[in-house]
Amino acid sequence: MKKIELLAPAGDLEKLKTAVDYGADAVYFGGEMFSLRAGAGNLTVPEIREGVEYARQRGCRCYLTVNIYAHNEDIEPLQTYLRELRGVPIDAFLVSDPGVMEVIRGEFPSAELHLSTQANMTNYRTAGFWHRMGVKRLVLARELSLAEIREISQKSPEGLELEAFVHGAMCISYSGRCLLSSFMTGRDANRGLCAHPCRYRYALTEEKRPGQYYPIEEDSRGSYILNSKDLCMIRHIPELAESGIVSAKLEGRMKSAYYVATVVHAYRRAIDAYYRDPEHYVFREEWFRELCKASHRDFTTGFYFHDAAAEDQNYETSAYRKEYSFVGVVRRPADADGFAVVEQRNKMSRGERIEVFGPDIGFFCQEIGEMYDLESGEPLESAPHPQQLLRMRMEQPVKEGYMLRRRIEEP
Template sequence: MKEKRFSELLAPAGNFEKLKTALYFGADAVYLGGKDFSLRSFADNFTADEMKRAVETAHAAGKKVYVTANIFARNADFSALSDYFRFLSEIGADAALVTDAGVFAAARAAAPALKLHLSTQANTTNKYAAKFWYGEGAERVVLARELSVAEISEIRDFCPELQLEAFVHGAMCISYSGRCLLSNYLAGRDSNRGECVQACRWKYEVRAEGASCPVEEDARGTYIFNSKDLNLIGHLKELSEAGVDSFKIEGRMKSAYYLATVVNAYRRAFDRLAGKPSAFSDADIFGELKKCAHRDFTTAYALGENEKTVNYADSQTKGTCDFVAEVKEGGECSALVEMRNRFRVGETLEILSPTDTCNQKFVVDSLCDAEGNPVEDAKLVQQTLRIGCPYLLRAGDILRRPVADKK
């Protein structure tokens, strides 16, 4: 067995609120993008001031911030890129993620003190490439999703000083580690410049002149390019023993509820592996991941070759719980919440929290608006409400409703 290394739980942050959600539910670090040079142009992303505040917020909590600058750059990008890397160094970003060799060199020249992580877009699938990037000054390589645990172990043995980061959960691409041309071809939006329209998630048909023919795969559907979602929560121990340092969750475009659910589950899985007391069994933790929207799960290539990575039946499965409210001000008998989906007095809600109250259920027996007027039906979008609850709620907790209990 290899020497035990640190295990970092790394979460996406599409905006400042999601950053706070990730940190609250147990992420050790977050990755985020600015308004330029990031591969998620349609996330809210961060202005310069927001990014500075994000770094300060994370550091105050003892957490880290990695900033993505992982586009495939063109000549015209470089003067602004150099200024950007100097800015990241000045605000104390813990690292920048880059893909392109020219961008890597520009970052080294503009901001020598800024640590660099090589993005998964660089397709690091072998130990020789990993060794090369370490020699160039990369602190960490984000491995391609196509690698098995055994291959990761070989890379660790060959590059013992290099930090290794691996995706463990979330959406996957039909192309090698996201290097897709389909979006550009069909919609004129370059996925390698952050503008992917996720054309792989569309339904497809065969069209002849004047006629169209549905495409079916064993009568299961037409989603012939639609990858399943990666889920390696049951294999964290093997990945850790293989030498993975940072365990990455995909999803800067996902909702805050998705982020809270997934980060909470992985935090509890890591705590169990560390021998910390937990009321959650392995089955409980896996069940948590089904409570938010997801596609069918796959271990992809972590355990070896796998042909069952495409979700032919549909694009996405609705989770087993609805996100109905976020706690804004906690309390022992009642709390101030912000409505996110309609719910009513008499319904049973469940608590999502990083604390021991997680998964506790209670019946809504009292509800009133900000002026103290009784409310029977919370149907006004983002209305502030006071809700009675027999459990201690904290700001940042989430209230969800099991779908089976929905009236």
């Protein structure tokens, strides 16, 4: 049985390297233009070169998103941009606009093309059409059930691959084809500028009573009528593996490196455990608990098992659940005296309990003890400065890239 690919988001170069280090089989990322996540850090052309080299040296594939719906003024800049990428061994281009596909083919005749979920791929006849157009892989619409995915897989041409989102934010509109942001804020979601109005708090107004807001529900907090829960399929690896998809995709190019590490780490362990012994596979609750240590909304399985219903929405709040704070990342392994170089990411102080985790371990707990400013050598009681470099005593061996987190105490 061929193992499904774990495909991770890479919103910038640090996140790309983090995804690779924590076990992704492939990463997808955007450049500074022509990607549907303009709010992510994204990668410059030199960073794309560096990131692709880093990933490929570690056996990880690289997919570049060029999935906007282009306007006339986008075509010539797109051609110029693609020419800057010549010589970079990108494994595939993620596209949705047929015109953009033609431009890519003109610059990279042998390029592998993956169809973005923006193209609303929902049936096997459409799958056959895109296969005839030379597309290698289809990213399925989030609105499909497992039964529909299995049927598409069974009736698709040989060699056509299917990819599906398995974790992350859900869009209230059909496969991301949304005009709310453009209408309300002038920011076009289909050109990478979504303002996420589906997460706004809404109330009712009457045209002759401006400024008077009436709650839609009998609740003083108002109503988040368009606010979906987050997708989470980590409990259903066997069903995903048997559905016919070749790639399990994680959403989150705008999330933090800590989020990427946490989610990739959890799914990596669950997928590997399944393929080691599919017949006797048992889901381990610790994988889900680890997943929840990254900020998230309440979870849903989306459309995989049933049509979306009221329980798949959160009408009370669009806020994230956040139980842990990302406080540091190891930049240099511990020396003979047990001191590692740590880059601060949020304030931490001596005496606090932290958890340390990495791609090749679960996690261990320790109390923050001796801590020194790396540059001055001065002892510290706390590290309040963003990205301050510290010498910190570690109770167990750590490697570069390990992360430190602290549980947020309830008020």
